[in-house]
Amino acid sequence: MTYQEAIEQIYRSTKKLKEKGKPAAYIPELSQIDPSKFGVHICPLKEPSFGIGDYQTRFSIQSIAKVFSLSLAYKLKGEKIWERVGVEPSGTKFNSLVQLESDNGIPRNPFINAGALVIADILVSGLKNPKAELLEFVKSMSPSDNISYSPVVEASEKSVGYRNVALCNFLKSLGNIENQPEEVLDFYFTLCSLETDCQTLSSLFLPLAYDGIAPHSNEKIIPNSYSKRINAIMQTCGFYDESGEFAFRVGLPGKSGVGGGIAAVHPDKYSIAVWSPGLNTKGNSYKGMKFLEEFTTLTELSIF
Ligand SMILES: NC(=O)CC[C@H](N)C(=O)O
Numbered sequence: 001m002t003y004q005e006a007i008e009q010i011y012r013s014t015k016k017l018k019e020k021g022k023p024a025a026y027i028p029e030l031s032q033i034d035p036s037k038f039g040v041h042i043c044p045l046k047e048p049s050f051g052i053g054d055y056q057t058r059f060s061i062q063s064i065a066k067v068f069s070l071s072l073a074y075k076l077k078g079e080k081i082w083e084r085v086g087v088e089p090s091g092t093k094f095n096s097l098v099q100l101e102s103d104n105g106i107p108r109n110p111f112i113n114a115g116a117l118v119i120a121d122i123l124v125s126g127l128k129n130p131k132a133e134l135l136e137f138v139k140s141m142s143p144s145d146n147i148s149y150s151p152v153v154e155a156s157e158k159s160v161g162y163r164n165v166a167l168c169n170f171l172k173s174l175g176n177i178e179n180q181p182e183e184v185l186d187f188y189f190t191l192c193s194l195e196t197d198c199q200t201l202s203s204l205f206l207p208l209a210y211d212g213i214a215p216h217s218n219e220k221i222i223p224n225s226y227s228k229r230i231n232a233i234m235q236t237c238g239f240y241d242e243s244g245e246f247a248f249r250v251g252l253p254g255k256s257g258v259g260g261g262i263a264a265v266h267p268d269k270y271s272i273a274v275w276s277p278g279l280n281t282k283g284n285s286y287k288g289m290k291f292l293e294e295f296t297t298l299t300e301l302s303i304f
Contacts, residue, residue, distance in 0.1 A: 001299065003042050003270070004050045010294040011040055011052045014287050021278030021286030024258040029156035030060060033260070033277040038287060041198035043206050044270040045215065055198040058146070059275050060153050062257030063094065064201070065194045066116045067208075067230065072137045073110075073122045074226050081122060084176055085115045087233055094240045094258075094283060095163045097170060105174025109237040111255065117168050120188040121177045130187050138194070142203040143216040147196040154193035161189060198261075198273040205263045205271035208234075208253070231267060235303075242282040249293040251302025262288040266301055 015038055024030040039054035073081055090108035092099060100107065100114055107115035127133045131149070139145050168181040168188075177184055196204070207214045212227035222230075234253035239246040246254060252272075254264030260277035262285050272295070276287035296302040 003044055003047065003299070006295060006298045007040055007042060007050060007052055010291055010298060011038075014038070014291045014294065015053070017287065017290065019286065020276065021280050023260065023277040024279060024283070026160060027153070027157045027258070028160065029153050030062075030259060030277070033059070035276075035278045037260075038276045039198045040272070040274050040291060041202045042270055042272045043202045045206070045210060045268065049199075049202070051199050054275065055273075057275075058195045058197045059261060059277070060150060060192075060257070060259035061194050061196060061201060061261050062192050062259045063111065063116070064255045064257040064259075064261050064263050065191045066111050066119070067234065067255050067263070068138045068194075068204075069116065069119050069123060069134060069191055070110045070233075071222050071226070071230060072134055073119045073126070074230070075222050076126045077122060081110075081119070084122070085110050085118045087229075087237075089237045089243050091241050095167070097163070097167060100167070100170055100174065105171055105176040107171075107176075109233060111233065111237045112240065113164055114167050114171060116191075117164070117171055117184060117188055118176055120191065121171075121179055121184045124179045124184055124187050131190050134191065137221075138204060140217070140219060141207050141214050141221055142200055144200040144203055146200045147194060147204070149190050150193045150195045153195070154189050157192060158189050161185065164188065192257075198275050201261065201263050201273035201275075202271050205265050205273065209265040209267050209269065209271045228267075231265065234265075239284050240282060242280075242284055245282075246284070246289065249289065251296050251304045252292065253303070254292070256284040256288070258283050260285040260288065262292065264292060266303060269301060
């Protein structure tokens, strides 16, 4: 069975499922999204890419962008970043505050909000123009430049961002934020507002399936060892307190966002992006998880 045949078959059966989860309610702009949207796009390394459904509709990628900010911070500062953020699954919700105090302000990993705020701080310190440079870095990964920040989503999240404000101030008080919290939060909310479609998103993850190289340009985006380590962190921490479940059911390194997107990679084989805005209770796309579970089962192509 080809990738295309598998995707067509699973898309049809997953689309029919009555249960589809609920769009994120805590960010006003995201709560408006039509929950019946559903798109999938795959970029195999050695075969033509393929998309189905709403794969060319743009959506808010939210926390999936944390893979890009981590990649850039890692490239910029190397192994030093691990002095300020860990690589252990947190077992808590993405925006949890509880572990930070006992962990002395060192977030468990770069994908929970606390860890992503520390990574944001590293980029704010290390780059002249962090927002523009991050976007330029992201665009270098793909032949498509169909990705941009959404000022509307950013403003919407800022209007209710009390928890992230609390997290950033808490981190500052514990000595793990160098800049003013307002500046770090501004960069963080802009990062989370990145918008693209499944077609571009899957291509943006292809370097992580190809030893850190962007196949369209042959450019080394990040060293091979960084690419492997980022995949390891996606595998263990990419789905918050559902990371074990995702490894168990899907078996691919991946990252989700509360916009309902999931990007995942099979090293040396493919990258794939799925979008369905309805979330399960852990904040991960309900149909996105179902789709990927069926996909790796039918194709027998998980990393395990
Ligand atoms: N899991 C997510 O996608 C969360 C990202 C969102 N911008 C937040 O900080 O709450």
